[in-house]
Amino acid sequence: MPQMNVESFNLDHTKVKAPYVRLVGVTEGEHGDKIYKYDIRVKQPNKEHMEMPSLHSLEHLMAEKSRNHHDRIIDIGPMGCQTGFYLAILNDDSYENVLEVLENTLQDVLEADEVPACNEVQCGFAASHSLEGAKELARELLKKRDEWTEVF
Template sequence: MTEQPRMNVESFNLDHRTVAAPYLRIADRKELPGGDVLTKFDVRFTQPNLEHLDTETVHSLEHMMAEHMRNHSEDVLDVSPMGCRTGFYVLLSGDRTVEGFAPVLEATLRDLLAADEVPAANEIQCGWGAHHSLEGAQRAAREFLDQRSVWDRVTAD
């Protein structure tokens, strides 16, 4: 592949062949006109272009991280799945570091392992209430947690 032109989206400028999932990295940091800062994390569960999560697993991880993470931080603005199904973006208010956010993510995933249901997995609170897998979400969370010591290692090198 030849050199790509600079893209607007930060992750489009990331060479996905060079990363070593699972990992946690800052994808964006934005200072707002009032001086407040937002930090966006790339929470990568599976190796790009080699593996991806099942869609039920992605959906349940989304629900569970979105709900449980807010018990560990007042500053969570958004938890969104990547369309490629290899991970999630988490947006927080404030100027964050990987070292600062990792314990929040770890605590969230430990809650997820202890949970006995996917929150809001019903047709009143969700757009596809039947499309969930608690087991899949817990398996993916366990595998991600097993690699906790290398979350800050983003590239294979």
């Protein structure tokens, strides 16, 4: 395969074992700040995927709740293939920190009684949400917490 510009396009998706959390890149700014980008893989590529309402609600919940555990989160966004999320953090190269933030955030998801910003004013597709689906995804991930560091 030719080398691609997008890191995930160079990943052999047939060899990874979800769930996992892996550092996919570090981007350094002109003033020395660094953005650490992580692949949080929830589902096994090409074998399973997250249903959109569950994924959408988990995204809202993680985007909101993760910032209670880390003050330099830039973004958490879903992958188009519906198998995971990307997490970008500023100036924190601690893999253990990322795992702890994710674990604490998923615990928060389990305790949530509503999806944040789940309305037509704050969300572009407010009809596509499932709090219970998001909680089920969080339970699945937490159940396999000891596997998050094993990518292959």
